[in-house]
Amino acid sequence: MANQKLARSELQKAPTGISGLDDITNGGLPQGRPTLVSGGPGSGKTLLGVSFLVNGAQQYAEPGVLMTFEENAAELAQDVRSLGYDLDALVAQKKLIVDYIHVDRSEIEETGEYDLEGLFVRLDHAINEIGAKRVMLDTIETLFGGLQDTGVLRAELRRLFRWMRDRGITAVITAERGEKMFTRQGLEEYITDAVIALDHRVHDQISTRRIRVVKYRGSTHGTNEYPFLIDRDGITVLPVTSLLLEHEAPNERVSSGLPALDDMLGGKGYYRASTVLLSGTAGTGKTTLAAHFVEAACARGEKCLYFLFEESPQQLMRNMRAAGIDLQRWYEKGLLKFHADRPNRHGLETHLLEMHHAVELQDPDVVVIDPITNLMAVGTQTDVRAMLTRVIDYLKLRGVTALFTSLATTAQSLEATEAMISSLMDSWVLVAITEEERKRNRWLYVLKSRGMPHSNDVRAFEIGDRGVQIHPLGKRKKRKTR
């Protein structure tokens, strides 16, 4: 029993080099064994396999053979080039062999007994030619459309997978998802080591890609469905649980833009590279508070990237000008950049991706996401949380101070929002409106602020033509109890 356990824990892994996938598989695919990757058309299974081969050849000194039964080699090379993979260069360096097997039933006459030894010979030859350690078969199930004798085909595929195992080849075998099974032809019967399912779902006209490790013999693995995205850098899986909390925690402080609010935050404002949540119901002044923060950052000469999910940059600048905050000049100076988008224009993965790219491009010191709640409507809570975690982790690693506004429609939704994201926030400022004496009064208070002594006061404030004016402490309290 103990020996068995030891043997299991020593299962060798072949890293895929795919960011996130190696985390959820605890190191990669089972080395020397075949892994089945199943998914519908356009789910990204070919790209996953190609990434596995390319990364193997480039990063892990494991040359690979790509046997494609689908497209011809030129088309495939072109398809993956848009994702940053140069297959031709790898072929020229003898780190990769691409072999194309095309089978068309109409061109073939079957006249008696045969086997698939031709496939074995070609694969064997390719493996020997470059000392390949990895193989991808994409998509071998198409052979079922080309050959009539399915009995022979099944027996030969079973022999092929065993043969690859015996040779210690780490293989990725892609397959079309079947109606009831993971593959149309039930290949999961033959490939029992690891099964990965890809999914491309459209919900409310918004698509999200997901990946799930269905099975992984002899290894622990994340069992959740994880969103993943495909961009010019290839595949990125977003495994929330694997994110490491390793970022630096600077002691430097940045102003909220309002001296009175800075006072409430231990006298110095927020920590640099921290996350700030500004939440409240509609019309409480969240965006105006955010504008003060931006104004202060730009006045320090810092770069600010403002993500708008509700209004256009022009509209925002006009409104803030009316409140006495001139964002236009920073915009014209190039210190302030906007990224405005409709939340429902893309799925979460694309939003995340675009945010990544915008941050990468602008290299800001400060980021505002206004409002984060609009983005939450796009996906399920788990997805949004996963995405936010990813965004926040990325921003923190870059040392960016991030401010999120959160719109609550009712008290209940306020709590729901907060339960979902508040743990990701270092500081949380709440704004509220009350009505008394036929006047709407605005209030703000610091609900939490990690790592600093913060004020417990509820402070009244107004928004005039000089922006937010926080009333001196005690002004209202005097009238009441004291």
Place this chain on the structure above:
Amino acid sequence: MTDSYALKLYVAGRTPKAVRAFANLRRICDEHLEGRYSIEVIDLVENPHLGRGDQILALPTLVRKLPTPIKKIIGDLSNTERVLVGLELRPRRPSM
């Protein structure tokens, strides 16, 4: 009927299927293509790189290089009727 037939038979070693295929091919050619055919046997065990050109997957595979278009016939060629259909020496029977 002056066409000459250039045939290639792909095998992998002297397996029983390969031997049967060659014997069947010789018999069929002698009966139907006497004096106007050539057979080249290609053993992929010896020359594995030759499998790529003709897209060889199943073995044995008979490839009719001439007359064009190229035709592929797989199996040990034991079904004479289908070999003749594959070589276009006999019209394909209309399927029901």
